[in-house]
Every structure is written in structure tokens, then in C-alpha cells.
Amino acid sequence: MARWLITFIALASLISWVVITLQNDQTIEDNETSKEVSSNITNNSENETNGDTGKDQEAGEENMRQGVYSTLNKAEGSEGLNEFVYTVHNNTDKDLILKFRTSQRYDYILKKNGKVVEQYSKDKAFMQVMSEQVVSPGETYSTDLSFPALTPGSYSLEVWLTTETKGDFVKTIDFEVDTDSLSF
Numbered sequence: 001m002a003r004w005l006i007t008f009i010a011l012a013s014l015i016s017w018v019v020i021t022l023q024n025d026q027t028i029e030d031n032e033t034s035k036e037v038s039s040n041i042t043n044n045s046e047n048e049t050n051g052d053t054g055k056d057q058e059a060g061e062e063n064m065r066q067g068v069y070s071t072l073n074k075a076e077g078s079e080g081l082n083e084f085v086y087t088v089h090n091n092t093d094k095d096l097i098l099k100f101r102t103s104q105r106y107d108y109i110l111k112k113n114g115k116v117v118e119q120y121s122k123d124k125a126f127m128q129v130m131s132e133q134v135v136s137p138g139e140t141y142s143t144d145l146s147f148p149a150l151t152p153g154s155y156s157l158e159v160w161l162t163t164e165t166k167g168d169f170v171k172t173i174d175f176e177v178d179t180d181s182l183s184f
Contacts, residue, residue, distance in 0.1 A: 070169035082147040096135040103127040108159040
């Protein structure tokens, strides 16, 4: 019985080692294949927040249209409402593979007058499930965000994907809520 148990433990250890080795090899291959697409990732938040204008901004926008980038905009038809659309665009000729380690897909921080009012992930638990989201060439991956109960003031909303390489596609938008735009 003891021999059988020792053999079983040794075999289980060997199988675990093989599985881990194969997973590591696959991860290395995935990372090497995705380097080309990753090198095309453009984060345009600097152009938006620094107020670049003219030729530099046009060149930046043209580069964004040719690669992988994210946008954060007020939702169409949401005048008076605090609704936003966060989108990752894949304008390359290859699939963009977004790898997530949990069921969480995005996170955000909402600040009012520079102070954190809300963070999406705070006090939440997410399933520990690895998954992938494929964004095909010419396609987008979007999520809608809504903040209906904001009081008047100056706000900043920062949104990002919670992919394996944390901080991908960070976007920030500043907006004002005044008494005229309150919705109940």
C-alpha cells in the first residue's frame, strides 16, 4: 500500500510539472505572438488632456486610427445624464487578444474635485476565472458606464481594462455636473 501511495504521489507530481511547463511554454509563445500587435497599442490620453492642437493632434489621431487604441466619450443622446462609453478599437490586420485573470473586465476611478468618490472594484469580489476576449480586425470592445446620482461639481473619470498587463488602454475624461444637468 505504501509503495502504491509513493508511486501515485510521484506520478501526480510529474503530471503537475508537465502541465505547468506546457502552460509556461504556451504563455511564452502567446507573448511572442502578441508582441507585434502590442507594439501597435497607442494610448491617446496624453493628447486629449494636454490640449495638443493642430498638426500634432491630427498626426496622433491618424496614428490611432491605424492601430489599437481606446476612447472614452459621453454617450450619444445623454445630454443631462452622466453616461459614458469606453471602447477599445482594433484597427490592425490582426486579432487583438485581451487576456483577463478574473471575471472583471474593466475598472474605473471617479473623482470629484480631485478626491476619489468611487472605484468600481472597491468592495467587490470577482470570480477567479481566466478568459480571453478576441477583438477582430476592424472591431471594437465596449462597455457603458452610468453615474445617475452625481451632485454638482467637477469630475474626472479614469477607465481601464483589467487585462493581464494591468493598465492597458487607460482613458480619462473630465466633465462638469451643474444643477441644470441633474437627472432624477
